[in-house]
Amino acid sequence: MNFYSHKLWNGVEVVCESHPQALSVALGFFVRAGSRDEPPELAGVSHFLEHMAFKGTGRITSEDINRGFDEIGASYNATTSFEETVYYAIFLPEYLDRAFELLALLLRPALRQEDFELEKQVILEEISMYLDQPPYGVDDLCRARFFAGHPLGQSVIGTTESISRLTVEQMRSYYYQRYTATNVVIAATGAVDFPKLVALAEKHCSHLEPMESERIRQRLLEPAYGLRVHQKASASQEYVIQLAEAPPADSPDRFAAQMLAAIVSGSSSSRLYWEFIEPGRVDSISMSYEGYEDAGIFATVMSCDPGVLQENLQRLREVYTAIEQHGVTAEELERVKNKLSAALALAAERPSARLFPIGSERLTTGQYRSLDDDLAIIDKLTLDQVNAIAEKYPLTCNATDVIGPMSPEEFRKAG
Numbered sequence: 001m002n003f004y005s006h007k008l009w010n011g012v013e014v015v016c017e018s019h020p021q022a023l024s025v026a027l028g029f030f031v032r033a034g035s036r037d038e039p040p041e042l043a044g045v046s047h048f049l050e051h052m053a054f055k056g057t058g059r060i061t062s063e064d065i066n067r068g069f070d071e072i073g074a075s076y077n078a079t080t081s082f083e084e085t086v087y088y089a090i091f092l093p094e095y096l097d098r099a100f101e102l103l104a105l106l107l108r109p110a111l112r113q114e115d116f117e118l119e120k121q122v123i124l125e126e127i128s129m130y131l132d133q134p135p136y137g138v139d140d141l142c143r144a145r146f147f148a149g150h151p152l153g154q155s156v157i158g159t160t161e162s163i164s165r166l167t168v169e170q171m172r173s174y175y176y177q178r179y180t181a182t183n184v185v186i187a188a189t190g191a192v193d194f195p196k197l198v199a200l201a202e203k204h205c206s207h208l209e210p211m212e213s214e215r216i217r218q219r220l221l222e223p224a225y226g227l228r229v230h231q232k233a234s235a236s237q238e239y240v241i242q243l244a245e246a247p248p249a250d251s252p253d254r255f256a257a258q259m260l261a262a263i264v265s266g267s268s269s270s271r272l273y274w275e276f277i278e279p280g281r282v283d284s285i286s287m288s289y290e291g292y293e294d295a296g297i298f299a300t301v302m303s304c305d306p307g308v309l310q311e312n313l314q315r316l317r318e319v320y321t322a323i324e325q326h327g328v329t330a331e332e333l334e335r336v337k338n339k340l341s342a343a344l345a346l347a348a349e350r351p352s353a354r355l356f357p358i359g360s361e362r363l364t365t366g367q368y369r370s371l372d373d374d375l376a377i378i379d380k381l382t383l384d385q386v387n388a389i390a391e392k393y394p395l396t397c398n399a400t401d402v403i404g405p406m407s408p409e410e411f412r413k414a415g
Helices: 045-053 062-071 093-106 113-131 138-147 161-165 168-178 192-204 256-263 271-277 306-326 330-347 351-363 369-378 383-392 406-415
Strands: 002-007 011-016 025-031 077-079 085-091 184-190 226-231 238-246 284-291 296-304 398-404
Touching: 002 093, 002 192, 011 192, 011 351, 025 093, 025 351, 045 077, 045 085, 045 113, 045 168, 062 093, 077 093, 077 113, 077 226, 085 093, 085 351, 085 383, 093 192, 113 161, 138 226, 138 238, 138 398, 184 192, 184 351, 226 406, 238 284, 256 271, 256 284, 256 296, 256 369, 256 383, 271 284, 271 306, 296 306, 306 383, 306 398, 306 406, 330 369, 330 383
Parallel strands: 011 184, 226 398
Antiparallel strands: 002 011, 025 085, 025 184, 077 085, 238 296, 238 398, 284 296
């Protein structure tokens, strides 16, 4: 595999991990536009704009876009997160021209008033469905409290109030501010002819304005901790969200943080599995690391029967306290190293599995890591480095939100 990069005259960056023996191509347009870039009154506009991209341009209709992808047998979609919006497709190499053209058109939405009003109702229904399903939006509440004013505390989907009040003029203004050339990375993996990829970028992406539109970066200095209980009478289980501070995505510590999360929760040999899943104490539990440009979190998610909620919260604290005080073992580290290395090697065989690591990394940090780089990083990680993360970023210092049939008063009495 070979890596290539090129920057267009207007600032659009094109990167490619070429694998000539691959049988497919994965192509993505990564845009630095997420919920953290939105002023509070525009909460959810990035996600809404992603929907509008599929409504057509001045040249083609929504039906043309969908039919175009179907005609070449492509698997395609889009996704919006806290820091990026991505439009992507996986297809056979001979359809690179058409797939690139279609994805590029998604970055030029017409943003018509009539489409906007129709899609607004779709988004509002999506918000209602989100709030009606576990964990009933409490993850957004916990994030907003934990980040305490930091833009990463904003919901990706927005709120009923913010979406209802949003106007198409506000969306157009946001689009012109964020969908600029310097905020776009075009990434491709698989059987890709890089000179051809660059030529396609020059043909279809030269219209993007070469404007500087950097996001505001700020360190997370004082996260809000503590526990809150919310009642959802219709729920049958209790759902727990815990957020603890972790290294940001541009920190060298992020690799050790990923390793710690894998040891705690990454498999059937992890600590949380043997403490909670194997004995049947919970319906589900996981802990993951999430790194952002200027902050990071360890996120724990758990669901269980109301009758064992208090006991499980105490057990969880004991597991995390033991990690902070005594660290993880050399045996655990070696086992997870082998597991992660194997998973990365197997994923590298599929262009679709490499697309997001390459595109998101380039957009967030400006870096590229090959499979060999990742394997070398894993191999060199030491027990001291992983245990230093557990000490520096204690999992017991967290914001916890609980939602389920139990009322706050019942929770206090049970404790």
